[in-house]
Amino acid sequence: MPEAHVTTELPTTPAEAWAILSDMSRFDEWMTIHDKWNTEVPAVVTVGTKVTEQLTIMGMTNKIEWTVEEFDAPTSLKISGTGLAGAQISFTLSVGGEGDKATVTIDATFTGQMMVGAIGAAVEKNAGLELEKSLAQLAELVSG
DSSP: OOEEEEEEEESSOHHHHHHHHTOGGGGGGTOTTEEEESSOOOSSOOTTOEEEEEEEETTEEEEEEEEEEEEETTTEEEEEEEOGGGOEEEEEEEEEEETTEEEEEEEEEEESTTSSHHHHHHHHHHHHHHHHHHHHHHHHHHHO
16 A cells, blocks of 8 residues: 655744645645645535545546545644545645644555555655655745
8 A cells, every 4th residue: 555654844833834734725835736626625624524626646637535534623634535446545634843843744545456566656656755845835835
């Protein structure tokens, strides 16, 4: 099962990092794999919230129907969904730290019949790179 785990420290408070990270309507500002929302993103996110996103990994566009599995403000948000060819994806976005330093982690897992062998390895590598770029963009966003 391909997985990607990335962590970075941001020059902002954990509360400010959480405000951006947990606001799905702001994914376009920092999440590099995010293309667009196919449904309206609710202003209030809770466990069970559903939303559909178009994203691109390895040049392949996929439509994912997300469900919020966990929402523990102000520390973690887990979304899971299924896309084309039965690809199942789970993202956990977490915030920790104290003072004016926030630690942000994104854990991603990919399952499904297509997520094995060379394809699975390529998805894992590419997802890790994209999530690193995403956290770099998040760092620029909170610094600017």
